Amino acid sequence: MKFYQLRMRPLLGPELRRKFLVYQRASATLAPAAEFAQFLYGQVASRGWSASGQ
Numbered sequence: 001m002k003f004y005q006l007r008m009r010p011l012l013g014p015e016l017r018r019k020f021l022v023y024q025r026a027s028a029t030l031a032p033a034a035e036f037a038q039f040l041y042g043q044v045a046s047r048g049w050s051a052s053g054q
Contacts (some may be wrong), residue, residue: 020037030038044050 021041
């Protein structure tokens with residue numbers, strides 16, 4: 001980064017919000033991506049954030 005005279009700065013704002021939706025059949029086994037989505041929902045819930053984006 002010194003070569004380009006750049007500095008790293010933490011981003012403090014604006015707050016970024018995104019909505020992720022996952023659809024699955026109730027009778028089907030979970031694909032790896034769906035298992036990862038369940039993991040993400042658990043992480044969001046453990047931090048007290050809203051998975052619905054509200």
